[in-house]
Amino acid sequence: MAGAKEIRSKIKSIQSTQKITKAMEMVAASKMRKALERMQAARPYAIKIRNVISHLAHAHTDYRSPGLVERELKRVGLIIISTDRGLCGGLNSNLFRITIGAMQQWRVQGVEVDLCVVGTKAFQFFRRLRGNIVAHIAHLGDAPRFEDVLGPVKIMADAFTEGRIDAIYLVYNEFVNTMSQKPRIERLFPVTSEVKGTAPRHSDDTYEPDITSRIPAGTVLPAHPWDYIYEPAPEELIELLLRRYGESVVYQALAENVACEMAARMVAMKSASDNAGTLIDELQLIYNKARQASITQELAEIVGGAAAV
Amino acid sequence: MAMTLHVDIVSAEKELFSGPAEMVVAPGELGELGILPRHSQLLTRLKPGQVRIRLLGGEEQLFYVSGGLLEVQPHVVTILSDTAERAKDLDESAAQAARQRAEQAIGDHRSEFEFARAKAELAEAIAQLQAIEKMRKLRKSG
Numbered sequence: 001m002a003g004a005k006e007i008r009s010k011i012k013s014i015q016s017t018q019k020i021t022k023a024m025e026m027v028a029a030s031k032m033r034k035a036l037e038r039m040q041a042a043r044p045y046a047i048k049i050r051n052v053i054s055h056l057a058h059a060h061t062d063y064r065s066p067g068l069v070e071r072e073l074k075r076v077g078l079i080i081i082s083t084d085r086g087l088c089g090g091l092n093s094n095l096f097r098i099t100i101g102a103m104q105q106w107r108v109q110g111v112e113v114d115l116c117v118v119g120t121k122a123f124q125f126f127r128r129l130r131g132n133i134v135a136h137i138a139h140l141g142d143a144p145r146f147e148d149v150l151g152p153v154k155i156m157a158d159a160f161t162e163g164r165i166d167a168i169y170l171v172y173n174e175f176v177n178t179m180s181q182k183p184r185i186e187r188l189f190p191v192t193s194e195v196k197g198t199a200p201r202h203s204d205d206t207y208e209p210d211i212t213s214r215i216p217a218g219t220v221l222p223a224h225p226w227d228y229i230y231e232p233a234p235e236e237l238i239e240l241l242l243r244r245y246g247e248s249v250v251y252q253a254l255a256e257n258v259a260c261e262m263a264a265r266m267v268a269m270k271s272a273s274d275n276a277g278t279l280i281d282e283l284q285l286i287y288n289k290a291r292q293a294s295i296t297q298e299l300a301e302i303v304g305g306a307a308a309v
Numbered sequence: 310m311a312m313t314l315h316v317d318i319v320s321a322e323k324e325l326f327s328g329p330a331e332m333v334v335a336p337g338e339l340g341e342l343g344i345l346p347r348h349s350q351l352l353t354r355l356k357p358g359q360v361r362i363r364l365l366g367g368e369e370q371l372f373y374v375s376g377g378l379l380e381v382q383p384h385v386v387t388i389l390s391d392t393a394e395r396a397k398d399l400d401e402s403a404a405q406a407a408r409q410r411a412e413q414a415i416g417d418h419r420s421e422f423e424f425a426r427a428k429a430e431l432a433e434a435i436a437q438l439q440a441i442e443k444m445r446k447l448r449k450s451g
Contacts, residue, residue: 017434044324048317048387052352052380059350087432116407123414135404136411146321151403158404228380231339231353240354241378244389248321268435275438282445 004294007287011280018276024087025269031142032178032262038143039175039255046252049245050195056238057191060225063234066161067189067242075112077134077156077165078103079188079250081172081257082122084138088264091173092121095183099171100129102185114165116152118254134159142258149250157246160189161239168246172253173260179267181260186253188246312346313384316362318372320390325372326362333386334361335379344381351381360388 336358
């Protein structure tokens, strides 16, 4: 009989792997739920600050922030948000694939790229690629705090205001649903026209908001040219606002990426556990057959021996 | 008809308040501000302090903000509150740390070696399972 013992030990080892993958699946599922809550909790701030910026883009301000004006690209900053740990299916590799695609396009156009990587996976990958990594944070855990994003955003935003880089892009995974996550590249600065919004709908000053519903994006603004009263100076305030905006978008992306990581891991671990289960069943069958065969053979030998006497 | 304001107070990590109000009092950087409906557009920084909202019935609600930004449109007040007290040097030190981490990590090849190895072993086991599963399917169909 073909190694009943070997089959048994193989089954044992697969069983222990299955135990691990099952545990990881359950942990990921519960973490995903929490990550989704955090992601949703961060949304109102992002929406509101977008609103304010879209208002700002339509105000008749003397001061034009570099964050609102397009310039020619010579060097771009890329903030890449990845996970710290692996075993989450193709999440990171899909993200890196589109990143490399974008980087290659820039290289063709003669645009240089500075990288700010979040998470060890992106760091390892782009170090091997010899990317120009200017900042790196990792080990943010499953509940990233808002403070965590301040460092990398500051490095990039400072470089942007000083004119060392001409645009900042953000790369992260968008959470579509548990089964699918979509890698995305988004421009953070200069603020895209999508964020700035289209020209406001005009109305007269007697506008009364419908207080039962939330004020939607692109709130109706007065028709005549207007500007804010700034306290203190407009430069300071607008820069502060844009900085906060950047931080909030990056934080949101970070929260979203955690949810993606957990969802992807959950799915990957589930399929691994399933595979292990079917494999164990199959091996068990082979093992039983082998065992029976060996018993039959032994019996035959005994009977044959008895007959020979 | 009563004039109302729509007030939103949000912090980066959650929404604190959203709804109609009669008046908002907020600690602006250059002094306390009382905002009534049809206030002209205003953008200011907030000091740490209390935001008072007078609701439609005249009832008041208090919030504490540790700084942030206040935007006023004639009928909409938005307060973007900071989550924690922040100082310039805090941002600076966070930036420093991120920069240093990059430099250090580029030089260091051995960190997290043990963990990485354990993980690699598990990944290998899972990959084996996947491969076997695929082979099995192929054999069945073929």
